[in-house]
Amino acid sequence: MPILNRDNVVIGVAQIINKKTGTHEFTAKDINVFRNYLTFCGLGLSNAQLFELSIQEYKKNQPTNMSSNTEIKNKTEDFSLLIRLKLLLNLARNLFREQNDLERLVHKITTESQGLMQCARCCVYILDRSIISNKLEDIHFSKGFDMIYGEEFKVTTNDFLENSRYAKIAYHVAATMETVNLNEIMNDQALSHLLTSNGDDTFELKNILCVPIMDSDGHVIGVSQVMNKLNGRIFTEDDVAIIEAFSVFCGLGIHNTRQYENVVRLTAKQNVAFEVLSYHVMTSEEDLQRVSQVSIPEANQLRLYSWEFNDMVLTDDETVLASVRMFIELDLSKKFRIPHDVMCRWVLSVKKNYRPVIYHNWRHAFNVGQTMFAMLTTGGMNVCMSDLERIGLLIACLSHDLDHRGTNNAFQAKVDAPLAKLYTTSTLEHHHFDQCIMILQTEGNNILQTLSPDDYKLVVRYVEAAILSTDLALYFRKRGEFQKLVEGNEEHWDDSSKKELLRGMMMTACDVAAICKPWEIQQVVAKLVASEFFQQGDIERNQLHVEPIPMMDRAKKDELPKMQVGFIDSICFPLYKMLADVEPGLNPLYEGCKRNRDNWEKLQQEHDKLKSLWSESASQETLRKIVEASKPVLQAKNLISSQSDSTTLLKVTKTNDENSSSSFSLPNKEAKSVNREQQTTAITVPTIDPILISTIHANKGAIDTIRGQITELRNDVDELRTQIKTRKRSTANNTSTSRAVANQGTSQNLPIVPATPPTVNNRHSVSKSSVPNANPASFSHHHHHHHHLGQTGAVGRSSICVII
Numbered sequence: 001m002p003i004l005n006r007d008n009v010v011i012g013v014a015q016i017i018n019k020k021t022g023t024h025e026f027t028a029k030d031i032n033v034f035r036n037y038l039t040f041c042g043l044g045l046s047n048a049q050l051f052e053l054s055i056q057e058y059k060k061n062q063p064t065n066m067s068s069n070t071e072i073k074n075k076t077e078d079f080s081l082l083i084r085l086k087l088l089l090n091l092a093r094n095l096f097r098e099q100n101d102l103e104r105l106v107h108k109i110t111t112e113s114q115g116l117m118q119c120a121r122c123c124v125y126i127l128d129r130s131i132i133s134n135k136l137e138d139i140h141f142s143k144g145f146d147m148i149y150g151e152e153f154k155v156t157t158n159d160f161l162e163n164s165r166y167a168k169i170a171y172h173v174a175a176t177m178e179t180v181n182l183n184e185i186m187n188d189q190a191l192s193h194l195l196t197s198n199g200d201d202t203f204e205l206k207n208i209l210c211v212p213i214m215d216s217d218g219h220v221i222g223v224s225q226v227m228n229k230l231n232g233r234i235f236t237e238d239d240v241a242i243i244e245a246f247s248v249f250c251g252l253g254i255h256n257t258r259q260y261e262n263v264v265r266l267t268a269k270q271n272v273a274f275e276v277l278s279y280h281v282m283t284s285e286e287d288l289q290r291v292s293q294v295s296i297p298e299a300n301q302l303r304l305y306s307w308e309f310n311d312m313v314l315t316d317d318e319t320v321l322a323s324v325r326m327f328i329e330l331d332l333s334k335k336f337r338i339p340h341d342v343m344c345r346w347v348l349s350v351k352k353n354y355r356p357v358i359y360h361n362w363r364h365a366f367n368v369g370q371t372m373f374a375m376l377t378t379g380g381m382n383v384c385m386s387d388l389e390r391i392g393l394l395i396a397c398l399s400h401d402l403d404h405r406g407t408n409n410a411f412q413a414k415v416d417a418p419l420a421k422l423y424t425t426s427t428l429e430h431h432h433f434d435q436c437i438m439i440l441q442t443e444g445n446n447i448l449q450t451l452s453p454d455d456y457k458l459v460v461r462y463v464e465a466a467i468l469s470t471d472l473a474l475y476f477r478k479r480g481e482f483q484k485l486v487e488g489n490e491e492h493w494d495d496s497s498k499k500e501l502l503r504g505m506m507m508t509a510c511d512v513a514a515i516c517k518p519w520e521i522q523q524v525v526a527k528l529v530a531s532e533f534f535q536q537g538d539i540e541r542n543q544l545h546v547e548p549i550p551m552m553d554r555a556k557k558d559e560l561p562k563m564q565v566g567f568i569d570s571i572c573f574p575l576y577k578m579l580a581d582v583e584p585g586l587n588p589l590y591e592g593c594k595r596n597r598d599n600w601e602k603l604q605q606e607h608d609k610l611k612s613l614w615s616e617s618a619s620q621e622t623l624r625k626i627v628e629a630s631k632p633v634l635q636a637k638n639l640i641s642s643q644s645d646s647t648t649l650l651k652v653t654k655t656n657d658e659n660s661s662s663s664f665s666l667p668n669k670e671a672k673s674v675n676r677e678q679q680t681t682a683i684t685v686p687t688i689d690p691i692l693i694s695t696i697h698a699n700k701g702a703i704d705t706i707r708g709q710i711t712e713l714r715n716d717v718d719e720l721r722t723q724i725k726t727r728k729r730s731t732a733n734n735t736s737t738s739r740a741v742a743n744q745g746t747s748q749n750l751p752i753v754p755a756t757p758p759t760v761n762n763r764h765s766v767s768k769s770s771v772p773n774a775n776p777a778s779f780s781h782h783h784h785h786h787h788h789l790g791q792t793g794a795v796g797r798s799s800i801c802v803i804i
Contacts, residue, residue, distance in 0.1 A: 110147040120228035170223040184236040268421035283348035357406035358532040369397040380585035390461030399436035469504030516592030561604035
């Protein structure tokens with residue numbers, strides 16, 4: 001292939017022979033790589049030829065008479081120029097070695113330029129690569145580098161790039177694309193106003209030479225500055241020629257480095273794609289046939305309009321059908337002419353692309369989608385949104401956590417994951433969006449296929465903005481702006497930027513909406529989220545050997561209520577309050593969040609009380625003895641099941657059945673004996689479970705129920721004592737009848753107790769505590785609700801003692 005210079009003139013030919021790898025044949029890719037390489041070779045050869053030519057000219061014009069001081073001076077200057085040309089060639093050689101890091105490249109440039117130009121200070125500015133306009137107001141520097149003679153090389157601050165006098169000159173040069181050489185700063189009327197020093201700048205500026213750095217297409221990609229020529233000299237025309245040649249090499253080096261960075265990004269993206277494709281597959285035809293042929297349940301049957309929606313009662317297939325139903329209810333399937341099989345295939349493919357992690361799985365995405373549906377319909381947000389926005393929001397909700405790995409953005413950076421190389425901010429959110437588009441573009445999955453190109457682009461933009469807004473870092477960044485609009489009683493959300501802000505806040509509200517669900521659902525979800533966080537914390541501690549943050553530290557799991565309260569106060573409360581102010585129909589979300597905050601705060605207070613209890617050494621010793629004594633009893637019974645089970649297990653009832661075949665009464669002595677036995681049993685047989693101590697805050701409702709029932713039992717005992725005193729005065733015939741009933745009780749393995757004849761209006765309530773040595777039987781409550789406590793391990797003591 002030919003080697004060309006900058007003027008496209010052939011200055012050489014390069015050959016590559018006998019490829020060693022693959023098919024041993026040169027491909028089109030090889031030709032392209034070779035052509036690009038020869039572009040740089042042509043530039044290098046051109047400069048080398050110029051350098052060699054200058055050496056020859058120097059030798060040819062060497063003075064023969066060395067006696068003249070003028071000739072000696074000229075020779076010295078020529079020799080200095082020769083050294084600088086050698087430095088320039090050395091710089092070109094070094095630039096092609098530093099191609100993988102822009103900062104290292106510019107460091108090399110500034111170091112070489114100080115030696116080349118003999119100056120006290122050198123600055124290099126890099127333009128934002130997305131800016132192609134030469135208008136001054138459109139030019140922005142993305143990075144700046146500064147090196148003062150004798151000091152360390154440093155990256156400049158944003159304030160330096162925007163406000164320093166040196167940057168102002170650089171902006172002027174970038175806009176005009178002309179070299180600026182100022183040897184007498186204060187005498188230059190045109191630019192002296194740009195070089196006025198502020199109070200923080202102590203550098204004494206004497207002269208400055210500033211040139212644009214251009215790429216091969218003639219676009220400005222940076223600016224180079226050298227300041228204060230050493231030994232009190234000024235920058236000459238030779239200096240201008242040298243630095244302009246120097247800027248050519250800088251442009252090549254910067255362009256080359258940027259190309260290298262692009263290659264790194266593409267390689268990282270390719271790695272991510274291979275990783276995804278190796279795991280994910282599209283939905284099977286069998287799954288599609290199974291789901292698409294089932295009739296879709298009605299929305300009311302699925303409770304899709306309810307704020308208290310619970311997905312746990314649905315099967316996986318039912319969640320798919322419910323997702324399709326949401327599109328139908330919003331009339332999106334009809335308006336956008338989405339075929340039923342395409343709709344079902346897309347939902348199944350989305351579901352398939354969620355990994356089976358603990359929390360950020362398909363179920364979470366489905367719940368987020370249902371909450372958005374409820375906000376649009378029940379909450380009244382439908383009137384604010386167009387059809388394109390509605391379908392974009394539903395797509396975003398169901399897709400917002402696609403391919404989530406159960407770890408957060410910070411973790412991706414810690415393990416140097418390919419995703420972190422591909423996206424430096426909102427890492428996972430960008431990946432979720434990419435996965436969403438990949439599924440939409442897969443054959444048979446494009447539910448947007450009937451849209452015009454402009455509408456398609458608009459919906460994709462809505463989806464991207466919505467998914468990215470689920471990054472809480474962006475939420476915190478934009479919340480202040482949204483709050484100003486709400487406090488200003490904004491009523492018109494027609495402006496595109498305001499509408500995008502509103503959609504983003506709705507997405508965040510849907511993403512964390514589990515905090516607004518009924519308490520039973522909220523507890524389950526909180527445990528799932530905590531389990532996933534703890535799993536990441538375990539990996540960080542055991543594999544990365546770093547301490548996880550408290551939220552992900554399994555050792556701090558008892559602080560979950562406290563962390564939940566903090567999460568609600570910092571994120572959820574302000575968000576739902578603002579949305580309720582925007583649309584009163586969204587107030588149930590705020591109220592649900594408020595109720596759950598109260599519940600978590602109560603648990604936190606109970607936890608704090610327990611910590612205080614265990615902190616006392618005397619109490620701790622007492623509890624240890626109680627625990628040791630209660631181990632045999634506790635092995636036969638699990639006291640810490642779910643809250644509902646605990647409530648059922650611990651319920652105590654009393655007899656109040658008017659149609660009972662017989663009513664029992666106890667003589668006064670026997671009653672006192674039984675009560676004393678119960679008291680002794682309650683004291684000597686404690687039932688405190690050590691596990692219950694750590695989780696008692698989760699069963700506060702059951703404990704309150706027991707406390708109320710014990711109070712009822714005490715009242716029943718007092719009433720029973722009164723009845724016994726009355727019956728002691730009964731006649732002899734009543735005594736014989738009581739014995740007959742007592743004999744009948746003996747045959748039923750019950751204690752022998754006297755009884756009185758049943759009367760029509762006489763009600764006798766007998767608590768379980770009145771039967772000390774029998775297995776508890778079923779006793780009817782005042783409302784005839786029967787509760788069975790079959791506790792065989794409690795033989796020998798009353799049931800109420802076991803419960804206490």
